[in-house]
Amino acid sequence: MIEAQDLLLFKEIEQFVYREARLQDSHEYDAWEALWTDDGMYWIPANGDDIDPESQMSIIYDNRSRIALRIKQFHTGKRHTQTPRSRLCRVLSNVELLESTGNEYRVTANSMIFESNARGDTIWGARTEYLLRRESDALKMAKKKVMLSNNDKPLYTLSFLV
Amino acid sequence: MVTASEMVRTDSVHGALYSDEAIFQAELEKIWYRTWVYVGHVSEVPKPNDFVMKVLGPQQVLMTRDRKGEINLLLNRCAHRGNQLCMEQKGNRSSFTCPYHGWTFSNTGQLRGFPFASGYDGADRSKLGLGHVPRVAQYRGFVFGSFAAEGPSLEEHLGAARDALDRLCETSPSGEVEITAGFLQHRAKSNWKFLVENETDGYHPQFVHASIFSVAKSGIGELYGPQSTAVARDLGDGHTENDLRPEFRRIGKPMNWFGTNAERLPEYVASMKAAYGEERATQIMIDGTPHVMIFPNLFIAEIQIFVIQPLAANETVQHVTALQFKDAPDLNRRLRQQTMGSVGPAGFLLADDAEMYERTQRGVTGASKPEWNYLGRGLHRERRDENGFLVGDATDEVTSRGIWRHYRSLMEAG
Numbered sequence: 001m002i003e004a005q006d007l008l009l010f011k012e013i014e015q016f017v018y019r020e021a022r023l024q025d026s027h028e029y030d031a032w033e034a035l036w037t038d039d040g041m042y043w044i045p046a047n048g049d050d051i052d053p054e055s056q057m058s059i060i061y062d063n064r065s066r067i068a069l070r071i072k073q074f075h076t077g078k079r080h081t082q083t084p085r086s087r088l089c090r091v092l093s094n095v096e097l098l099e100s101t102g103n104e105y106r107v108t109a110n111s112m113i114f115e116s117n118a119r120g121d122t123i124w125g126a127r128t129e130y131l132l133r134r135e136s137d138a139l140k141m142a143k144k145k146v147m148l149s150n151n152d153k154p155l156y157t158l159s160f161l162v
Numbered sequence: 163m164v165t166a167s168e169m170v171r172t173d174s175v176h177g178a179l180y181s182d183e184a185i186f187q188a189e190l191e192k193i194w195y196r197t198w199v200y201v202g203h204v205s206e207v208p209k210p211n212d213f214v215m216k217v218l219g220p221q222q223v224l225m226t227r228d229r230k231g232e233i234n235l236l237l238n239r240c241a242h243r244g245n246q247l248c249m250e251q252k253g254n255r256s257s258f259t260c261p262y263h264g265w266t267f268s269n270t271g272q273l274r275g276f277p278f279a280s281g282y283d284g285a286d287r288s289k290l291g292l293g294h295v296p297r298v299a300q301y302r303g304f305v306f307g308s309f310a311a312e313g314p315s316l317e318e319h320l321g322a323a324r325d326a327l328d329r330l331c332e333t334s335p336s337g338e339v340e341i342t343a344g345f346l347q348h349r350a351k352s353n354w355k356f357l358v359e360n361e362t363d364g365y366h367p368q369f370v371h372a373s374i375f376s377v378a379k380s381g382i383g384e385l386y387g388p389q390s391t392a393v394a395r396d397l398g399d400g401h402t403e404n405d406l407r408p409e410f411r412r413i414g415k416p417m418n419w420f421g422t423n424a425e426r427l428p429e430y431v432a433s434m435k436a437a438y439g440e441e442r443a444t445q446i447m448i449d450g451t452p453h454v455m456i457f458p459n460l461f462i463a464e465i466q467i468f469v470i471q472p473l474a475a476n477e478t479v480q481h482v483t484a485l486q487f488k489d490a491p492d493l494n495r496r497l498r499q500q501t502m503g504s505v506g507p508a509g510f511l512l513a514d515d516a517e518m519y520e521r522t523q524r525g526v527t528g529a530s531k532p533e534w535n536y537l538g539r540g541l542h543r544e545r546r547d548e549n550g551f552l553v554g555d556a557t558d559e560v561t562s563r564g565i566w567r568h569y570r571s572l573m574e575a576g
C-alpha cells in the first residue's frame with residue numbers, strides 16, 4: 001500500500017525535475033548550476049545509450065568542474081551559438097521514481113524539447129535518468145544522463161542545457 | 163554561364179560557390195568521386211573479417227578487412243535491386259546477406275550466391291558483385307579511396323601532407339595512432355568548403371573562441387595573434403596547415419602544446435624517451451602534433467581528427483573523434499576528455515565554429531552583395547619558406563588561397 005509519505009516524496013521529486021526543466025528553458029544558468037552536488041556528473045552519450053564513457057566519445061561528459069566551465073562560458077556573452085539564446089519550450093513527462101536507497105533516488109522522465117534559433121526550429125526527444133540526493137534537507141542532482149533518441153545520427157549544434 | 167573556376171580569383175571567391183546546387187553536383191564529379199578522399203583508419207578493422215560503416219562523400223561505404231587482411235571499400239547497395247545491404251555500424255563477418263531476396267556477397271564484394279538459383283540460369287555471377295571503390299590505399303594506417311580507376315597515387319596526392327602524418331605518428335611512442343573512441347557526428351547547415359577553410363583559418367580563433375579561451379585561461383588564442391611567430395602554410399595540392407612549432411619551440415617546454423607539462427604524464431614521457439632517445443623525444447614533445455587540413459576532407463587538429471562529409475550545397479556533417487596513441491593510456495584518457503569538451507554538437511569550441519559556418523552560409527545565400535568574399539589577408543607579405551612553400555603570418559589567409567587554387571585546378575580539369 002502506498003503511504004501518504006511516499007506520495008509526498010514523489011511530489012517533491014516531480015517538482016524538482018520540473019524546476020530543473022524550467023531553469024534550462026529560461027537559461028537561468030546559476031540557479032541551474034546550484035542544483036548540482038559537488039560530485040555532479042552530466043552525461044549525454046553518443047551512438048547508443050549504454051556506451052562506456054571512459055573509452056568512447058560522448059556528446060557531453062562533464063564532471064562538476066566542467067559543468068562550471070560550461071556555465072562560465074555562457075556568462076561571457078560571447079558563446080556565439082547562444083547569442084542570441086535558443087528559445088526553448090520543453091515538456092517533461094513520465095516521471096517515475098525507480099528506486100530509493102537511503103538519501104538517494106533514481107528517477108526517470110521523458111522530455112520533448114522545441115528549440116527555435118537562427119538556423120530554424122528543431123525538436124529534440126530524450127529519455128532522462130537522474131540520480132537525486134538529499135543534502136541538508138534539499139534535493140540535489142548527482143547525475144543526469146540524457147539519452148537523445150537520435151544520438152546515433154548527425155546532430156545539429158546542441159548548445160543549450162538539455 | 164560563369165563556371166566555378168571563373169568564380170575563384172587570387173584574392174576573392176564568389177559567394178555562389180557555397181550555395182549553388184549545380185556547382186555542388188559538379189564538385190561531386192570532379193572532387194569527391196575523383197580525387198583521394200579519406201575514409202577510415204586500419205585500427206577500426208583490426209581483425210580479419212572486421213567491418214565498419216564509413217562514408218565517402220554522401221555515400222555509405224563498408225570498410226572491410228578480408229580474410230587475407232586486405233582493406234576493401236564496398237558500396238552499401240545490393241547488386242540485385244539496390245537495397246541497403248548492411249544496417250550494422252560495425253562487426254565481424256565474412257559475408258553479407260541481403261534481407262530483401264537473400265543474395266549473399268563476400269566481404270570483398272563478390273556475389274557468392276542467390277536463392278532459388280535455377281531462376282538465374284546463364285547469369286554471369288562475376289558481373290553481379292557489389293560496387294566498390296576501385297582504388298584503396300593507405301598511408302601510416304590512414305585509409306583513402308578514389309573512385310577514379312586511374313590517376314595520381316595516394317603518395318602523390320598527399321604530397322607534403324605526408325610529412326604531417328609522419329609527425330603525427332611520431333608523437334606516439336609506438337609510432338602508431340589509433341581510432342578507437344567512436345565518432346561524434348556534428349551536422350551544420352553550411353557548405354563543406356566553409357568548414358575546410360575554417361580548419362586552417364588562423365584569423366578566427368581569438369574572436370570565435372574568445373569565450374572559452376577566457377574562462378579556461380587557455381593560451382591557444384595567443385598562438386593565433388598578431389604577435390605570434392606561428393606560420394600559416396600552403397603545402398600545395400590543397401593541403402594547408404597552421405604550423406605552431408615556432409611558438410612551441412620559443413617556449414621550449416615538453417607537452418606545452420597539449421596545455422600540460424611532462425610531470426603530469428610520467429608514463430607517456432618515459433615511453434617516448436625509451437622509443438626515441440632523450441633528445442629526440444624531448445624535441446617531439448616540444449613540437450607537438452600537427453594542425454593540418456588534408457584536402458578535401460581530413461582535418462588533423464592536434465588531438466582529434468575531423469572527417470568532413472558533404473551532403474548538399476548547404477548541408478555538411480563533421481565526424482570527429484579523439485586521436486589515440488597506441489601504448490599511451492595515460493595520454494589517451496586526456497585526449498578523449500579534452501576532445502569531448504571541445505568538439506561535437508555541444509563542444510566549447512566547435513559549437514561556435516558551426517555557428518559561423520551556418521551564419522556565413524545564410525549570408526552568402528540571403529544577401530546578394532558584395533558578391534565576392536575577400537581572402538586577401540596577408541597577400542602583401544606572403545613568402546616562400548626554406549622548403550619553397552608559401553607561408554604567411556599566423557592569421558593570414560594564405561591557407562584559404564591555397565585551398566581555392568587547388569579547387570580551381572580540379573574544377574577546370576576535363
Ligand code: FES
Nearest residue numbers: 240242243260263
Ligand atoms: S535487393 Fe538485395 S537480394 Fe534483392
Ligand SMILES: [Fe+2]
Nearest residue numbers: 367370511515
Ligand atoms: Fe575554430
